[in-house]
Amino acid sequence: MPMPTVAIVGRPNVGKSTLFNRLVGRKLALVDDRPGVTRDRREGEARLGHLLFTIIDTAGLEEADSESLAGRMRAQTEAAIAEADAVLFVIDARAGLLPADQPFAELVRRADKPVILLANKAEGGAGLAGAYEAFGLGLGDPVPVSAEHGEGMGQLLDALAEVLPEPDEAEDEAGGDRPLKVAIVGRPNAGKSTLINRMLGENRLLVGPEAGITRDSISLDWEWRGRRIKLHDTAGMRRRARVDDKLEKLAVSDGLRAVRFAEVVVVLLDATIPFEKQDLTIVDLVEQEGRALVIGLNKWDLVADQPGLLKELKEKAARLLPQVRGAAVVPLSGLAGNGIDRLMQAVVAAFEVWNRRVPTARINQWLSEAVQANPPPAISGRRIKIRYATQVKARPPHFALFGNQLNVLPKSYTRYLVNGLRDTFDLPGVPIRLSLRTSKNPFDKGE
Template structure:
């Protein structure tokens, strides 16, 4: 049985996101004193006293506003209420009881679900009397607390855990099924939320023609074509000089964190505006993070027909993205639902490449054939010999090649060997990491290469990952 869900609802700026962060023990939701910061429904796991449940943070309910964005925020809150097992109505005890609190309480009483009233912003015992007027909501005894400093949180948590139902079904450990985590990133207003809503077949994420609608990195589990995925919608990233301090800056940090935590990134580009410098910056961030990637050129339907039918139209884009030459490039129209059907299969294909492990005999056979076909360029101090190779990790696939002169393998030859690996094993959509280290003979000081020299890291790999030659490899001699 899925974990029970606790939904946090209430007016804007009453402290729902602060309480959400305290419950899940992470700073996941954007928190500011400005009303209306939260828009999408964010769900995360919480565990207290060996009890596991999900917490849903929602946007503030605004009954006076009738614009489309406010209606979508309210629809997301209604969805959270309908899916919840327990509802927490968060109110501002300092501001006092409002007619809108009464309106929300009336709606919640109709659900016939357990409802707790969290009288927030009570920072100490001298303020507890402020919670008394919320008895008028007829939802039980209000629980005074401060989500910010933790006052009253223990009592609130004890009451909440008593209301959360125990998961049904047999006890015991279950083997988790690996689910790809897929983040959608791009500049503002390129269609990230629209793409995800279309893929999911429902309006899960708030959309608007206005840039900057999405502020948090919001995840959602989904099953497409019989396979489970976790999709993450992220805030659009503008050029560094245009980023405003506060909400936007924190949103960008969340987007970068989402990239780091992903298995596969869908890099969305508004092809009607062309490939911009900011698109290239984001592509560089994905490459640096070493994540699987698919480039989606959205709004393809907005291009003139002659461009869409020109087989060479994408050549300049491929050229500018040549540092992501391994990434598939697909043309789509999220709004028109065109070109989306193959995306789940593409994600799984990239995920398989990203997680692929090659046996050592097969790996060395390919390397030996490549070296025989095209030996390494001779250095000023003698011949460079590639002795053998091992795969050290996956996600992304990473290889160590042992040689007599690790610091003298040119970049062009690294690229040649990477190309040989891709020809032999595919690796579509995933970066490869190649590092060169001294072979056994050189480590013991028997070779002609410089001793104790650090191996130069592969392009895109941080120098800290390159171990000193005196420590690399095993103790015995490899043949």
């Protein structure tokens, strides 16, 4: 099972590679005073205090044409941000905040990932004025560090411990006996706490008819059919426009954190009023965070007498949620305790799909047939050529496509490929990532 991933991001020459080497404990990254020395992403296994995680060192973000080297470096960095569980955004405290930091702070902010702002080169208190300038980025309190001298690592550890899985989970992961992390989310009053109480067989959570009784995300250990499960009950997530008091804002962000730390998310709908706009927004969030999805239709006992309703709701799910097509839709009643076993079977099946890896040879056999059946269009008289594909990672399944002019591949054709991957390799109910990379096929000699 992979460890959490942290990306180091910032403009050139702020000390990202030095920080990478400090965290990895050996000099894997090339360090030089010239900006832009790191051209590619480098990954290493990092340890800081009790935390273990994969660290990605990225090239300095440059605003440049996507075909240029700097543009490709930027694309690599954007991909690293997309794949990371948390981002370390590094500025040079001695140089202070520069105009070049701003657009990239915006890029990190848009990614909607936990961000830790690091003011590097602040050794001996030098550059503290520059560190305070970083407040202006709107990325929270800067952590002053010196990657070169190892100062501020304790503060960095505290900041990372807040956004990465708890130490016992990291140890479980390293030992291979790790609980399956499941978050149960949904609109207020969908019956999340009632369902979890029924699963646990005891009244562990406060329940009542008032919407929004659960204020924070609660983590509970449970066992189902001999399998360890870590359940997260979350506060009901309302539309942001209706989140006005500070406590509610904290509850919503806690719900988002539970989604990020989960592997499978059960989006619980009220079967009497399913697929409201907020339900669809929550599913979008789960998809954006790359988690496996199961849809639970709670309070099914109130509508079970309506013939054909389940079929109708499954068709509605397929139509309204194409980005997670094939997600299991499970009728249940938290109050009566019906359907919980079916729900957990769907959760485990979704987890297996989320972890699935497809051999490269099978992917390319499919690709060849898909392109033959429906060739990519020609752009300005020149046909887009797709050379080969491979799976770069799982959790969720992420594929890379190599060829020429892929930057102008129409969205409709990308959708065609994603749907083909989903159907051919049986990947229902999980987000599928597809990266387009302009590159020569290393197997095509002389091309």
